[in-house]
Amino acid sequence: MAEVVLNQVVKTYGNVYAVNHVSLTVADGEFVALVGPSGCGKTTTLNLIAGLIEMSGGDIHIGDRLVNDLDPKDRDIAMVFQNYALYPNKTVFKNLAFPLQMRKLSKSDIEAKVLSAAKVLDITHLLERKPRELSGGQQQRVALGRALVRDPRVFLMDEPLSNLDAKLRVQMRTELKRFHQDLQATVVYVTHDQLEAVTMADKMAVMNGGFLQQYDSPKNVFDNPVNMFVASFVGSPAMSLVPLEVVTHGTDVALRSPEGWQLPLSAANARKALTSTTAKVVLGARHSTVKLHTTQTPGTVPGVIYTVEPTGDITFVQVFLGASVVIVSLDPSVIVEPDQKVWIEFDQDKIHLFDGATEMALAAA
Ligand SMILES: Nc1ncnc2c1ncn2[C@@H]1O[C@H](COP(=O)(O)OP(=O)(O)O)[C@@H](O)[C@H]1O
Numbered sequence: 001m002a003e004v005v006l007n008q009v010v011k012t013y014g015n016v017y018a019v020n021h022v023s024l025t026v027a028d029g030e031f032v033a034l035v036g037p038s039g040c041g042k043t044t045t046l047n048l049i050a051g052l053i054e055m056s057g058g059d060i061h062i063g064d065r066l067v068n069d070l071d072p073k074d075r076d077i078a079m080v081f082q083n084y085a086l087y088p089n090k091t092v093f094k095n096l097a098f099p100l101q102m103r104k105l106s107k108s109d110i111e112a113k114v115l116s117a118a119k120v121l122d123i124t125h126l127l128e129r130k131p132r133e134l135s136g137g138q139q140q141r142v143a144l145g146r147a148l149v150r151d152p153r154v155f156l157m158d159e160p161l162s163n164l165d166a167k168l169r170v171q172m173r174t175e176l177k178r179f180h181q182d183l184q185a186t187v188v189y190v191t192h193d194q195l196e197a198v199t200m201a202d203k204m205a206v207m208n209g210g211f212l213q214q215y216d217s218p219k220n221v222f223d224n225p226v227n228m229f230v231a232s233f234v235g236s237p238a239m240s241l242v243p244l245e246v247v248t249h250g251t252d253v254a255l256r257s258p259e260g261w262q263l264p265l266s267a268a269n270a271r272k273a274l275t276s277t278t279a280k281v282v283l284g285a286r287h288s289t290v291k292l293h294t295t296q297t298p299g300t301v302p303g304v305i306y307t308v309e310p311t312g313d314i315t316f317v318q319v320f321l322g323a324s325v326v327i328v329s330l331d332p333s334v335i336v337e338p339d340q341k342v343w344i345e346f347d348q349d350k351i352h353l354f355d356g357a358t359e360m361a362l363a364a365a
């Protein structure tokens, strides 16, 4: 296996930057998810690593080789796509063997590699079947097997689970994670599904509009999103974002809503808020860190319940604070109703503050 290094990689189509000066290092054996909304440049980035499209600028290294000018077949990579495109008239064994026959391996080598890949993916009992005799999940495993037999330096996967139904997707997620753990393979995995990225990847590269927004472990991205885009993209339900204004009273600092309520800030949050480029800041809070009170309590701010969404284990409640919606999670035993007046308590140690103008996370000066 090998590391993959992108240095200031650019891909333009006309005057559109599909990929805009992206730099990142995927360490040897690491599982990295490229994640972001549709059109943000994930597939283009993956195809640049694969060599399927030509770069407009920058460098890509795989292992110690600069691959900018190498054909895909010389890059020692294997791709797995959303459409697994198995050969319908070949058995699973022959589907797996085919890429090796193309490389003119001996019959016994081919058989050994196919059997070993089949064992890893638990498809040995399917080797004599045709693709149409397999379930979606089994077909996806065969597609993975076809990549695996090639013994590549890097696996590149583009939304490989998107065609599967929800339950199978969750199951394959577990299997892919196990596949990575067992093989210690270098994997670059594209998905628009932040949950897939968070659950499987060692690191996630969050992209938006061709730019790399943040590249870190899922935990660090979740705990310390660098900007409002990342904050609202990662985590479900999304982080609530409430635009407010910084006001000072002597040495005390508070956030004031358009409705007129004020939230006094802790010393640490006050220092952050004062670094804002303008008086506008956005308070961010994840549902699990917000408390809901049904009576007025010191340190809370007033709101009105919009919807109550039971999910079984947790009930999500959407509360309007003026024009902003804050999502709170409750134990299902707590009974609240739409249009009920409530009070929201933010945990000062858990809130995020963003610059209202630049949308970047504010750090204490
Ligand atoms: N062959 C192409 N010609 C023109 N524009 C393209 C082409 N391929 C991708 N793009 C544009 O580049 C951007 C990124 O696309 P893509 O990498 O496919 O996004 P993602 O995989 O994140 O959904 C989009 O704006 C898309 O329209």
Ligand SMILES: [Mg+2]
Pocket (backbone or CB within 6 Å): 042, 043, 044
């Ligand atoms: Mg794509």
